[in-house]
Amino acid sequence: MLILLLGIVFLHVAALVLLFVSTTVSAWTTGAARSSDLWHNCSTTNGEFHCEPASTGEWIQAVQALMILSIIFSVIALIVFFCQLFTLQKGGRFFLTGTFQIFASLFVMSGAVIYTVMSPKWVAPTETLGWAYILAWVAFPLALISGLIYVILRKRE
Amino acid sequence: RVLCWLTSVIQGRWSSELLWVSACEYLKLPQQSEAIVIYTGWERHALVGSDIRLSCSFFSWRWTSEDVTFSWSYRPDGARDSISIFHYTGGAPYVDNKGPFRDRLEFVGNPARRDGSILLKNLDYGDNGTFTCDAKNPPDIVGRASSVRLLVFEKVPIQAGVITGAIIGAVLGLLVLIVVIYYLMRFLVARRVFNLSVSKHGRKGKGKEGSQQRQVPALSIGDPSKLKAAASEKKKQESRKDKK
Numbered sequence: 001m002l003i004l005l006l007g008i009v010f011l012h013v014a015a016l017v018l019l020f021v022s023t024t025v026s027a028w029t030t031g032a033a034r035s036s037d038l039w040h041n042c043s044t045t046n047g048e049f050h051c052e053p054a055s056t057g058e059w060i061q062a063v064q065a066l067m068i069l070s071i072i073f074s075v076i077a078l079i080v081f082f083c084q085l086f087t088l089q090k091g092g093r094f095f096l097t098g099t100f101q102i103f104a105s106l107f108v109m110s111g112a113v114i115y116t117v118m119s120p121k122w123v124a125p126t127e128t129l130g131w132a133y134i135l136a137w138v139a140f141p142l143a144l145i146s147g148l149i150y151v152i153l154r155k156r157e
Numbered sequence: 158r159v160l161c162w163l164t165s166v167i168q169g170r171w172s173s174e175l176l177w178v179s180a181c182e183y184l185k186l187p188q189q190s191e192a193i194v195i196y197t198g199w200e201r202h203a204l205v206g207s208d209i210r211l212s213c214s215f216f217s218w219r220w221t222s223e224d225v226t227f228s229w230s231y232r233p234d235g236a237r238d239s240i241s242i243f244h245y246t247g248g249a250p251y252v253d254n255k256g257p258f259r260d261r262l263e264f265v266g267n268p269a270r271r272d273g274s275i276l277l278k279n280l281d282y283g284d285n286g287t288f289t290c291d292a293k294n295p296p297d298i299v300g301r302a303s304s305v306r307l308l309v310f311e312k313v314p315i316q317a318g319v320i321t322g323a324i325i326g327a328v329l330g331l332l333v334l335i336v337v338i339y340y341l342m343r344f345l346v347a348r349r350v351f352n353l354s355v356s357k358h359g360r361k362g363k364g365k366e367g368s369q370q371r372q373v374p375a376l377s378i379g380d381p382s383k384l385k386a387a388a389s390e391k392k393k394q395e396s397r398k399d400k401k
Contacts, residue, residue, distance in 0.1 A: 061318070061324075
């Protein structure tokens with residue numbers, strides 16, 4: 001039981017860390033002389049480092065909002081989980097925790113999908129999608145699985 | 158010089174002659190230049206065809222001198238060199254009459270109030286660039302020129318963070334609303350259950366058939382659900398009677 005508990009908390013925290021890193025790190029799109037994240041579009045031209053704020057596209061703000069929301073929901077889910085751990089009756093399911101976590105996973109999925117569809121308009125098509133983008137995609141199944149486990153799991157103690 | 162004369166008049170009454178002469182001598186010396194800080198905006202957005210006022214002001218510790226100068230220069234995006242487009246000196250403004258802002262530039266500042274603003278009219282996409290303002294308030298001449306970047310748009314873009322904030326705020330607001338409605342419903346349901354149980358106890362206390370008959374229609378005036386609840390209770394009571 002304890003191992004299961006630790007495992008699910010670990011899964012949750014891992015998803016949360018992935019979300020956080022992918023939101024903040026400037027590697028959603030990488031290329032030879034440029035890198036961009038959800039906040040800035042930086043490039044090196046003639047040895048000069050130049051950053052452009054992400055105010056030009058409306059959709060990038062939607063991605064920002066979805067990523068932040070997924071982090072917030074995941075954090076709420078973690079807090080609710082610990083609350084339910086102590087207050088839930090024996091045999092009860094962690095429905096509330098699971099709902100929040102599944103919502104978080106849906107948010108990150110929406111954000112990543114929007115980025116996939118819209119990124120050619122923002123960055124040059126020659127550049128490849130970076131590892132922070134991949135992290136966001138990895139965080140989606142992790143969050144979804146942990147959310148489903150929360151729903152399936154019954155409280156034993 | 159006026160200041161020096163004034164101090165000499167004031168000081169002459171009390172202090173010795175030697176002292177105020179030395180003070181005045183100090184003031185007559187080539188004055189020390191102090192730092193001057195120049196302010197412009199950071200970035201300005203404008204629509205094509207509109208006018209924009211680029212403001213420039215400065216701070217220095219001295220009074221505004223008559224020799225105050227303002228100069229604006231312009232560097233187009235992608236160009237390496239900047240060209241001078243405006244100069245104010247000796248109380249007269251000199252505007253660009255050959256360069257890119259021919260007939261489109263106007264001085265709207267007030268040098269006496271340390272304002273060296275210019276107005277650019279009928280903006281075009283070619284006006285994208287960096288505008289640098291430099292001001293001198295002799296003898297304060299040591300200062301860094303300040304630059305403002307002008308971006309000309311077809312439509313003004315939405316500020317960064319507005320949509321982000323709107324989406325996050327909407328979702329979190331919805332969440333709070335759901336929680337509030339949930340607790341409100343629970344509160345209302347709890348109160349209704351409480352009321353029903355109270356009325357039940359009341360009936361039990363009276364224990365008479367007549368009072369019951371009177372209470373049921375009074376309840377049924379409300380909503381049908383209450384009527385149902387009342388009816389079901391009536392049934393329960395009847396079944397209890399049967400058991401008895």
